[in-house]
Amino acid sequence: MKNKESVLKYLGLGVFGASLLAISGWLTGALGKGNTKNGLIMTNWAKIPAWRFETAIIIAAIGVILLGLGMKYMSHVIKLIRRRRVPLDSKAALITSLGTLCTSVSAFFIIAINNIIPLLYKELYESSLMEADMMDAVEGIFYYVSIPFFFFYAISIITVSIGFIYFILCERLRISKIYLILNPLVFYGIKKILAYITIIQVADFASGMVALGYAFMLMGMISGTAKIPAKKKQVR
Numbered sequence: 001m002k003n004k005e006s007v008l009k010y011l012g013l014g015v016f017g018a019s020l021l022a023i024s025g026w027l028t029g030a031l032g033k034g035n036t037k038n039g040l041i042m043t044n045w046a047k048i049p050a051w052r053f054e055t056a057i058i059i060a061a062i063g064v065i066l067l068g069l070g071m072k073y074m075s076h077v078i079k080l081i082r083r084r085r086v087p088l089d090s091k092a093a094l095i096t097s098l099g100t101l102c103t104s105v106s107a108f109f110i111i112a113i114n115n116i117i118p119l120l121y122k123e124l125y126e127s128s129l130m131e132a133d134m135m136d137a138v139e140g141i142f143y144y145v146s147i148p149f150f151f152f153y154a155i156s157i158i159t160v161s162i163g164f165i166y167f168i169l170c171e172r173l174r175i176s177k178i179y180l181i182l183n184p185l186v187f188y189g190i191k192k193i194l195a196y197i198t199i200i201q202v203a204d205f206a207s208g209m210v211a212l213g214y215a216f217m218l219m220g221m222i223s224g225t226a227k228i229p230a231k232k233k234q235v236r
Helices: 004-029 050-081 087-125 131-169 184-195 200-226
Strands: none
Touching (some): 050 087, 050 131, 050 200, 087 131
């Protein structure tokens, strides 16, 4: 493999970026005791200091750039290890590349929306608006601008996870089978399960799970990439 060291470096940056996004998610989603959900509104948003949401956006801005680099080189490795004469390999590589692109498009916007909406609610909460009016304003903005990007986000989680699993099962990626469950799709399912657990610390931890799924997946890519033979130099 040509430039293996550079590829490993960028995949490592992707792991770091996904970890930053997990931290950003925890800053936003750790709502503590006494929180109740009213539609899209979390009542504890009004109690959380604004600096947490603002810090989360800054961390996410850095994290999404690094994650984007990691996903780009994940796509590069997947294209390299596919077998061109196997049609399913080409299709799996294509959907994986689609997923990496969707990740780059949607990740920061999703994080930004998840922080801007609480900040907006906090501002409205301190005004003289009625609760119903605040909910209408916040939910109206959320649905208007976020639906297309959540669609891209869903496509990203599904496609990169399916592609990753496929190349492990076909042993194009020669890594431990434990990575079959260490991917964004599985971690999204874990997030949904943890969100229903009434223990506050567990429910709060769920908010960073999908980003951790990306981090573990890229760790698997690092392990698999390290095992790809180096390209032999031609002797003249």
